Amino acid sequence: MGKDSRRLYGRALSVLAGGVNSSVRAEPSPYPFFVEKGDGGEIVDVDGNRYTDYVMGYGPLLLGHDLPERVAGAVQSEVARGPMYGAPTEVEVELAEFVAEHVGSVETLRFVNSGTEATVSAVRLARGVTGRDKVVVMQGGYHGAQESTLVEGDAESPEPSTKGVPSSFARETLPVPFNDEGTVERVFEEHGDEIACVLVEPVLGNNGVVHPVEGYHETLRSLCDEHGALLVFDEVITGFRVGGLGCAQSVVGVEPDLTTFGKIVGGGFPVGAIGGSAELVESFTPSGDVFQAGTFSGHPVTMSAGLETLRYAKDEDVYSHVNSLADELRAGMTDVLEDYAPEYTVVGVDSVFKTVFTRETPESLEGACVSGCEQRADCPRYGTCPKDAGDIDDAETERWKRLYWNGMLDEGVFLTPNGFESQFVCYAHDDEDIDETVAAYERVVSSV
Template sequence: MNRDTSRDLYDRALDSLPGGVNSSVRAAPVPYPTFVRSGEDGHVVDADGNRYVDWVMGLGPLLLGHSLPDRVTSAIQSRTADGPMFGMPTELEVEHAEFVTRHVPSVEMVRFVNSGTEATVSAVRLARGYTGREKVVVMESGYHGAQESTLVEGQGEPSSPGIPASFAEHTLPVPFNDPEAAHEVFEEHGDDIAAVLVEPVLANKGIVEPEPGYHETLRDLADDHGALLVWDEVITGFRVGGLQCAQGKYGFDPDLTTFGKIIGGGFPVGAIGGKTEIMNEFTPSGDVFQAGTFSGHPVTMAAGLETLRYAAEEDVYDHVNGLGDQLRSGLEDVVEDQAPQYSVVGTDSLFKVVFTRDGERPRNGGDVGDASVERWNRVFRPQMQDRGIMLSQNQFESQFVAAGHTEEDVERTIEAYADAL
């Protein structure tokens, strides 16, 4: 497979972009990333004209695939023709917020922002302002965007240069699916904890599902100590659990929820949703400052709202979840026969094969980190790409099914896994 154009573009990019990319994960494939020229349905075409079945799907935002239905395209084009943006409210912001509050069980009010990172930054600030406390409990290996309050490793150490140690002191990491650790951190710091920030499914670390009772433990601890429970649904929102999101699937009622990706229909977006009493603490109704020039951007609102309306009316979730079931079932057969030490993980339209060493499904991010990460990244993924299958950039990132995928794409992918493994 000729990829000379991608190589040459990366060579050029290294002179003008740090690391040759605008987001770190994009540089992860070795020896250089694939530059994409176009997308169609469940496929992408790279800069050299090679065509792949695409399971990256923009790292999650593309629920419908690369070819948008006419009604979604028309909504986007119509809004673009009216003017790029105004710095003033539009009716679309209200309609989109009403759709979200109508379908997501815990959400009574919404504040739109511009990225998942901005959503979690604002949610943490809101939780601190509402409770008058400073500390935040997070899950080790959970991901909540590129923000100072959550880029913290075990023992409260910053995970990146540039983050003051004084910031990390207020972040308390605990292992996912470890109720004893959660109890311990609340016993020690309960009166100072503003919020527990958790993904319902660890979806940026190989896909780790919650064990029975774990989220109930976090809910009870937050309630008992006057802290807020914040669910980060940037990845799972409007993908796991359909229109009710993961909180509908698992039957939970968080105080705040962060969104991104699908809620913007493929355009830059983030959102914070939650209870009216808490959300009204945002300015201008309250004192917790939050603002953004591009928040509620009319083109993004049109894309996100029409995407969700289409998904609601056209059985999108039945399609993508059905293909997800077929993928995981087929991959389980392949793994059982050829690599029983590996694990097939995922739910709904998320899937992944994690190169575990003992066949046990990972319980937390540490288990995924202990898997054969470099084998997946450096040996397996390039083989899949040579076979025309585009997987996520590393073993940690989720892979996503979209409405543009077909059963033929699934069958071809399973065959490629069997060949590469």
């Protein structure tokens, strides 16, 4: 950080709420750095400082900041034709066909403009087709800035998690702990005929990176089937990053009724989507009676960027590259923790990673997961690794934020600025980036 970032933040405070357009961007204190440009797997701030970037726009940039020529060309060609039309274009059909071809649960889609809009629309659709109002969500899960999920507490006493959300909205939301089969079973016993859907990330991605324990999603699938509710997978973070083109649902082995997408499916441009069976998704207007519309939905520039990004990922074996680098990174981080902080837990899957500053050390680390927590019942960490958002909250999140994050930034490594949100490896990263990051990680962890 430097004087130019400080100057820009001063200007921003005069005209933007809190000086930013998304709350998390206000970090670090006392002022954030302002980015001038991206460069491959790095970003450069307005003061000329370079950082290895693992935020990747909070997930959308699978390929990194420099778009391959064919992707950039597709975007530029679309822009040259015109900004947008308020009428259908072929490219939105092509992107829908690509997603439907590769994601097993998806036959039909509706494109929108953000992950939040996707989950809002999915919840409305579930309520519309079931005629029910209640929604089961995971405590600490994040499904965008929507009234139905900005709720805290438990199923007995849900409350709004922010001012501006009416208590009447919260009463229709039933928060349960992730990976707790007993609690969700009891909630269905009490409210089964009132529940429209269960909204869940296949892997918690916005509150640590928490894998499902064996059988958890199968339990959700069974309960929804038994009680006539819909199972909705929020794959805004995991979609086209975990599980490759098949998304995380192909890894957990459970097929949802609806899936929400965002981030990568737009190739770095604003996007969201709801996908599922034709029978369900056709319930949106104009073919059905659940209203949904948007001026910028299916924006041709976004559709082109998303389509060419996914085609490139398929043709160039992008997933093997990013996943192997992330495995290498998580393994290196795990080795460092054995020496300096064996109580901490490395988590992640495919190209997603995080260190959670958990507080308990197993008696032995023999046979432990070597490249991120997998929720293996035979792992010595199984009793201490995070199982839900509450376990993440109980970690040393202030140490992570105040010491570790700033220490890594001083080393030239840009991470998401709290102990909750995920980090990402991109196609532009290489082995040298990983080696340098692990070395920086050791210097910082050994001192915090």
